Amino acid sequence: MPAIEPARRSPDSTDVEALHRLVLQSLDDDQAVDTISIPLAGKSSIADYMVIASGRSTRQVASMAQKLSERIKGETGRPARIEGLPNADWVLIDGGDVIVHLFRPEVRSFYNLERMWSFGDAPAPVVAPN
Template sequence: MAEHQTDALLALVLKQLDDDQAQDIVTIDLEGKSSIADHMVIVSGRSTRQVASMAQKLAETLKQNGYGPVKLEGLPAADWVLLDAGDVVVHLFRPEVRSFYNLERMWAFGDTPDKAIGRA
């Protein structure tokens, strides 16, 4: 995917998550760190119901905008749902599960604070 398409995909993901009231949105630039994706987005939901709803709505939004179908893993339990949209990978967690796995720390190695962008 071209860089401007990846940026548009990331912007769409972040907008949909913000619209769905995702909490503690963090974006990690994976360029040069991994070949799995260009960006990783990590968010929390207040409950398994919200996590599942956010994941399903995001998958539908991406499909409607020509980025799908995407791969979803972790439903219906929805403690941790992984959405793979190609160049953008999204992890949606319940807060307790997110703090246990602490993906931000694992993937932000070597970054200066401005490389791992946090949004509230």
């Protein structure tokens, strides 16, 4: 079985910020709960941002993931990689510069990624854009 390649990263910081805004806006539009963004630039080479959010049900998590993936491809022309969609308890969307974790609340609480990736700084909740 061939290895899954990670999504491509952009060398342009303007593109990174635009993708980050797109992700946050998409999650806000789809009524994600408790969205946080953790800056990873200079701390990890996997991405510049990690966004974590919850959906109220597996159906909402799956819907948010599919819409976000479509929006990323439409905006950047690059497909986002998705893992975990069939069960939709925890869905990972690899947008290259922005990694998104979508959870059902119980699963999010169990894994507590915010704590693992906070680097000693508690991530602040992201205020939804208007």
